[in-house]
Amino acid sequence: MVLMQSDNQPRQVFLFSGHMIDAPSRPTPRFPAAKVPIAAQNIAEALDQLGAGTEDLALTQGACGGDLLFTEVCQQRGVTVQWLQPFDEPAFIQKSVVCHDEAWRARYLAAKAKLTTEIRSAPQVLGPLPAGVDPYERCNLWLFETALSYGPSKVHFICLWNGGGGDGPGGTAHMYQEVKRRTGQVTWIDTRTL
Numbered sequence: 001m002v003l004m005q006s007d008n009q010p011r012q013v014f015l016f017s018g019h020m021i022d023a024p025s026r027p028t029p030r031f032p033a034a035k036v037p038i039a040a041q042n043i044a045e046a047l048d049q050l051g052a053g054t055e056d057l058a059l060t061q062g063a064c065g066g067d068l069l070f071t072e073v074c075q076q077r078g079v080t081v082q083w084l085q086p087f088d089e090p091a092f093i094q095k096s097v098v099c100h101d102e103a104w105r106a107r108y109l110a111a112k113a114k115l116t117t118e119i120r121s122a123p124q125v126l127g128p129l130p131a132g133v134d135p136y137e138r139c140n141l142w143l144f145e146t147a148l149s150y151g152p153s154k155v156h157f158i159c160l161w162n163g164g165g166g167d168g169p170g171g172t173a174h175m176y177q178e179v180k181r182r183t184g185q186v187t188w189i190d191t192r193t194l
Helices: 033-049 066-076 089-097 104-114 122-126 135-148 172-182
Strands: 013-018 057-060 080-085 155-161 186-190
Touching (some): 033 066, 033 186, 066 104, 066 155, 080 104, 080 135, 122 135
Parallel strands (some): 013 155
């Protein structure tokens, strides 16, 4: 696993995973668009409780929904945001940004314009996807291992999640289980109670 370390050691590392915004046709709502403002408020409150600021680092993918809300809230607090993505950027935008609603492209591009770090893609940094490996699970583990490389005590995982299984491998449930098992430092924003 190729990690992202630099000479500047962050005070805290915020690792985020959360549901993408629901497709309009989703039979059972998980994170409907109407919940975006309250979800952003809950993410902001979680970061404020953890004392997020300019000496900290945030790691996420940048997908529509939770990832972009987290990115925007971090940027408002001066937290350095690093996006690690499972695909090259054009494929990521198609699969994880505009997949349910083209309107998220503008938010993605606005957040990208404020990044002070280079977007990293798993194919570029980790190489081709091995046979039988899910790209989202690989990216989750890459994000988590990168966070841990700064010291497990610095890592705070924030998730926007309904507590259920994902639509496929490598979702928030996977990240939650990995973090819970290895550090236990989890702030869970339950989308069922928003």
